Amino acid sequence: MLEEPMEGNSSVTRKRVAIMGAGVTGLYALRHFGDDSKSKLVAYEVQNRLRGVWNYPPGCEDFPDAPITSEHYCRMYRGMRVNAPRDLNRFPELPLHDSSDDSYVSRESFQSHLHEYGQKCDLNRFVKLRHRVNFLEPLNSEAGPCRWRLFIEDLTSQSVAEEVFDIVLVCNGRHEKLHLPNLPGLNSFRGPVIHSAHYRSSEAYADKSVLIVGGATSANDIALELLPVAKKVTMCRRRQLNIFPKEQFPNIIESSTDV
Ligand SMILES: Cc1cc2nc3c(=O)[nH]c(=O)nc-3n(C[C@H](O)[C@H](O)[C@H](O)COP(=O)(O)OP(=O)(O)OC[C@H]3O[C@@H](n4cnc5c(N)ncnc54)[C@H](O)[C@@H]3O)c2cc1C
Numbered sequence: 001m002l003e004e005p006m007e008g009n010s011s012v013t014r015k016r017v018a019i020m021g022a023g024v025t026g027l028y029a030l031r032h033f034g035d036d037s038k039s040k041l042v043a044y045e046v047q048n049r050l051r052g053v054w055n056y057p058p059g060c061e062d063f064p065d066a067p068i069t070s071e072h073y074c075r076m077y078r079g080m081r082v083n084a085p086r087d088l089n090r091f092p093e094l095p096l097h098d099s100s101d102d103s104y105v106s107r108e109s110f111q112s113h114l115h116e117y118g119q120k121c122d123l124n125r126f127v128k129l130r131h132r133v134n135f136l137e138p139l140n141s142e143a144g145p146c147r148w149r150l151f152i153e154d155l156t157s158q159s160v161a162e163e164v165f166d167i168v169l170v171c172n173g174r175h176e177k178l179h180l181p182n183l184p185g186l187n188s189f190r191g192p193v194i195h196s197a198h199y200r201s202s203e204a205y206a207d208k209s210v211l212i213v214g215g216a217t218s219a220n221d222i223a224l225e226l227l228p229v230a231k232k233v234t235m236c237r238r239r240q241l242n243i244f245p246k247e248q249f250p251n252i253i254e255s256s257t258d259v
């Protein structure tokens with residue numbers, strides 16, 4: 001029997017709820033299940049901090065490909081600004097402050113917003129940091145609803161424990177694993193080839209000639225950061241999007257041919 005008696009009321013039981021990951025999605029889920037007196041809640045977060053992709057930890061520039069278990073793990077770039085207007089992209093319980101009046105706030109401001117949210121709603125109390133969910137399996141029962149067995153690794157003690165839950169919310173994001181396509185000719189290119197997840201800032205690209213493969217948000221943001229410092233920025237996308245008007249950005253050369 002998983003469900004536990006509620007304190008002071010042995011006839012009502014609480015469901016055991018596990019949340020996997022404490023980024024934006026996990027924090028929001030925590031806030032709502034945390035208020036639910038019928039749930040007993042725990043969140044497992046593999047990193048040593050909350051807030052998922054919004055962190056930009058000290059020293060991350062020096063370890064661009066640090067794994068998720070490292071304190072230097074990062075998926076952001078320094079100059080990132082949020083791409084949605086601030087009043088559509090914040091937790092309803094809190095204002096989203098920024099040093100400017102811009103509607104599109106900086107990464108730092110959004111990170112602080114998440115920090116304030118965690119503090120205000122006292123979410124830390126539910127989270128086990130440096131705990132990675134390695135595997136989960138359904139426990140089917142003819143008598144009742146399916147439950148889940150989780151295999152959780154404590155990275156500090158290097159031990160693995162099994163726990164059973166009534167409900168599991170998978171909030172693990174989608175940015176840990178990179179996909180670098182095996183483009184013909186890539187292996188014979190002599191210069192550095194990096195994935196946008198490892199890009200932090202423009203300094204290293206001064207006076208370089210850079211080809212950006214892809215044409216979505218990261219590609220466009222990075223092209224705009226490189227433009228003032230690089231010798232030449234060429235973008236190659238497999239679909240014509242016409243994001244940059246030629247008159248305003250004459251130095252970005254766009255090509256829609258297949259890579
Ligand atoms: C560079 C960049 C810029 C972005 N800009 C915007 C933007 O401007 N606006 C916007 O709306 N979105 C933006 N996004 C998208 C962003 O991913 C989402 O907004 C949102 O932050 C995703 O939150 P999440 O909680 O789902 O995932 P994540 O933030 O990835 O959080 C997942 C958490 O789960 C943890 N985790 C993963 N696996 C495990 C495991 N096995 N066990 C335990 N814990 C685990 C991770 O450590 C992490 O803390 C951006 C993304 C990137 C990479």
Ligand SMILES: NC(=O)c1ccc[n+]([C@@H]2O[C@H](COP(=O)([O-])OP(=O)(O)OC[C@H]3O[C@@H](n4cnc5c(N)ncnc54)[C@H](OP(=O)(O)O)[C@@H]3O)[C@@H](O)[C@H]2O)c1
Nearest residue numbers: 080081082083181213214215216217218219221238239259
């Ligand atoms: N400022 C911001 O707010 C900001 C900044 C960065 C990222 N983000 C967010 O982060 C998430 C990820 O964005 P992203 O731009 O990094 O990734 P993405 O949206 O997945 O875009 C990947 C790009 O790479 C191209 N591509 C993929 N495989 C390819 C291949 N084999 N050959 C050629 N081109 C290929 C895709 O082309 P197709 O479209 O043709 O598939 C697409 O243009 C999104 O949610 C985005 O909103 C936000």
